[in-house]
Amino acid sequence: MIHQIVRRSHVDDSHLPDTLSPLLKQIYASRGAKAQECELSLGQLLKPDTMAGLTLAAEIIADAMADNKHILIMGDFDADGATSTSVCMLALRMMAAQKVDYLIPNRFDFGYGLSPEIVQVAQRKGAQLLITVDNGISSIEGVEAAKALGMQVVITDHHLPGKELPNADAIVNPNQVDCGFASKAIAGVGVAFYLMSALRAELRGRNWYQKHDIIEPNLAQLLDIVALGTVADVVPLDNNNRILVEMGLKRVRAGRCRVGITALLEVAKRTPSRVVASDFGFTVGPRLNAAGRLDEMALGVETLLCEDVIQARRMAAQLDSLNMERRELEQEMQQEALKSLNSLTLDTASLPWGIALFQADWHQGVIGILASRIKDKYHRPVIAFADAGKGEIKGSARSIKGLHMRDLLELINSRHPGMILKFGGHAMAAGLSMRGDDFPAFSDAYDQAIRDTIEPELLTGEYLSDGELTPNELTMAVATELRHAGPWGQAFAEPLFDGHFKIIQQRIVGEKHLKLVLETECGRVMLDAIAFNVDLQTWPDASIQHAKLVYKLDVNEFRGNQSLQLLIEQIEAV
Template sequence: MPRIQSREIPIALGLQSLPPVLQRVYAARGVLAVDELALQLKGLLPYREMKGIDQAVMALIPVVTQGKRLLVVGDFDVDGATSTAVALRALRLMGAQNVDYLVPNRFDFGYGLSPELVAVAVTMKPDLIMTVDNGIASIDGVAAANAAGIAVVVTDHHLAADQLPDALAIVNPNQPGCEFASKAACGCTVVFYVMLALRAALDKSGWFSQREAPNMAQLLDLVALASVADVVPLDRNNRILVEQGLRRIRAGQGHVGIQALLTVAGREPARIVASDFGFAIGPRLNAAGRLDDMSLGIECLLTDDMNRALDIATQLDAFNRDRRSIEQGMQQEALALLAKFEADDHNPVGVCLFQPDWHQGVIGILASRIKDKLFRPVIAFAADDNGVLKGSARSIPGLHIRDVIDEVDKRHPGLIKKFGGHAMAAGMTLNDGAFDAFSRAFDWVCQAHLSSEQLHQTIDSDGNLSIAEFSLELAEQLRWGGPWGQNFPEPVFDGHFRLVQQRIVGERHLKMVLQPEGSDLALDAIWFNIDPQQWPDQQRDRVHCAFQLDVNEFRGRQSLQLLIRHLE
């Protein structure tokens, strides 16, 4: 059972011009002065700090100026799709005529620039390959491209291993020796920075004297979507990118593919916030790569025809509904496996789950759901058509999952065929017959790195609210006070209430009326995805809640609503 605890709030004299609630919210997230909340583009870190960016630009200039053929190799998630779209759109805006993309099908090729994918790329006869959101671990793939006479530029953000690929250029803030301060940049941000540097170099050379120089800010809605959907920490640089992308969409300047995805998700573009990227757009785009081919999602982001975008977005929405259905069945099977663990008195700290018929494209979501339920690091495995086990890992705060898998690999050579990832998520392929041994090794390493205290889930609260602070005005200030996201979480408060009314709506949501203790103020509240075996509970009339202030919109009318995050 999670417990509610108050955040530590440092003194922030530089925030005294703000309302008291906003002062403590920002201070608790490390913002100690008002000027740190300025999210203008002029505050972005300079591209010159990225190691390898000059070499990448030199390789790309002939693609624009001489008509050299470039093949962009992407990835089958949102970050990979948006990275591919940013690269193609930017290069075409600058004048490139021969740019195309190739994204590996998850089921045929797996992740990254593999030798098998290079064999396909060779048939497309590129002069240069550029990876986006992958490549830092593609030692064999880059070697295969080099052997075929095709140079490779790697742009990536995943953590580098001990050996780097022999690429013409590597741009990755997480490679050794890179001084770029935002190590939390997603893959799309990295390629956006490469495009900024390329535009600057072309401008300096006089390339735009005969043609219009593109405004790269028009790509920021794609970068913002990637940053939120890939759940990278929202440091200041990322918050600038996300905020600027959101502003473009709210102003009606977003790409038609994003507008179409918002339409099928029932979201109003003028009022979207960062969480809409994560809960509305991201899952629909990801569904293409999970169940079919991410090329469909990329085409949605590349088209400028609204009718075509709506047609593709409708297909993606259907894929997402299918994905949810598959996921629900897999969750039930996973819970049955966990029940067997308990019956056998086996409660691992690091949990590995496998069913032969699980869907390869959905194991990442399954691992995330079970991780949330158990508050344990979880790896879910599925077998491909050849019986090879592929796993998707999700972690909890305090455990760097890629480093854990690396430690398992070093302690037990021969179990893992390949792996990669970052702090909170990773992927891997196991060698034949290695599942049981890997499961034991993974659990042992997790136990060595996680204390019992770290395994106890907490919900951090920004404190109590006074009766006057339960207001629509404050809810609106908080809504637009972000962007909120990973490592810059939405404000959560807590308090004790009298439970006046409770009823189920939509099968699994608890609609309530709450009264703060010592007050006759009645507040609407909703708790999504409750356990219907426990709620409603007419025996309970006093509750301690962790909640967010939310603006509920119904038939053009706005009202205050509490979004319950935990109740005890």
């Protein structure tokens, strides 16, 4: 699908410092950056005192530590959940908690969140205080089960709450109605980090460190993990999240990060000293996620907790193997899904507004990635379902800009009570479960709800471009400046440009990637470029000598050498 190119309007950038290049000033200004946001530092982080429930939660945990209670961290099976769990485990150990452990539910046996069934497992482990991370805000029954067994429960989460909140001893979630914390986009790992910071202050007030003859810990040591979880969860990079990510990346570049993260970067063939946010998002995050998707996320947590370099490399290799297995599964499922769609007459008029797909042998751990791939291809909101046993199916949804997926599921649920058994999530991603027999009726209801909610213009994909670069700007110096001007990510998009180029050479590499040598139309600059996963029915084609590109400037690293390369997002023959 060829997306239309929309160029960003020129905006006033006079409020930004003149130490920035004119190009970077305009890029920053177009993303709404304020002057003080150009220099990211820990001192600019939002203060924790506006996060509702934080003080109470810290007091409960400090009391549990003083009473030597068994504290159990209840994590989630994705990268945000693994990093959140790791941050709490490491921080509590640094603060001399005597009895602390973690539990990540196997998604295929226990599903998502703090369920009554996983509470039984927690009881067998001797848990007296449960701390959920990256989950729990919708676990009404699970919290009741824990309370009935005499456990205390502290919920930390960032997902949108429902109408009813669990009856926990404390809830920390910036998306609660009564929470004044300004960063509503913070990831679960960010919430966990803030809680551990509040706990550190609470213990300081109790003279805990002197009593236990330990040095008050520097929690900045954990920012590499916070950065990884924040980027991997694809939350919007508001200023607070950008600070957390940038400070974590600086630790990695300086060689002061967890050996597990270094091992994951190495197995992904990334150089730690030159790491950027996209390395976390596209290489480390997927490998960490693979454990939760196909196996047990405990492997991911143990990699992050590991202190031994050799063991960390061994576990990183296991995660890499799982990721390759995940990619093979995903490709098979994607081919099957595309076959189903290709049975339709694939034009704009006949495609459903909302695509719902189900196949009984699809793997639950990969349907989210599948939904994302199909969404990218057709620019339609997609839900992919897999069999969950006992007559139920589970779906993973991915949305498009302008359609809030969780709110859409809420609308369907209100129109068809009982059709959806459980749902939750964010604007761009959500999950749900339902009876398999209801899938055909749900598909129709889903499509109709989308038609009633958005305008058809939103179904036209677009690239938001920062404009055309001059030949003088197509340089390594500019590419390096942009690379280090991040962190770039969700809602603080990496610079994207467009322009016309002459094609000098073209060939396929790696079976489906188009490698190009280009020349600017004026003939002044020769450039290398690559387009991944091209349509092999169209490319390569020697008769095509000019193309309109949407691209990013990239610093390509190969065998220790660096060179300028265009990363092509869209190529259109002209």
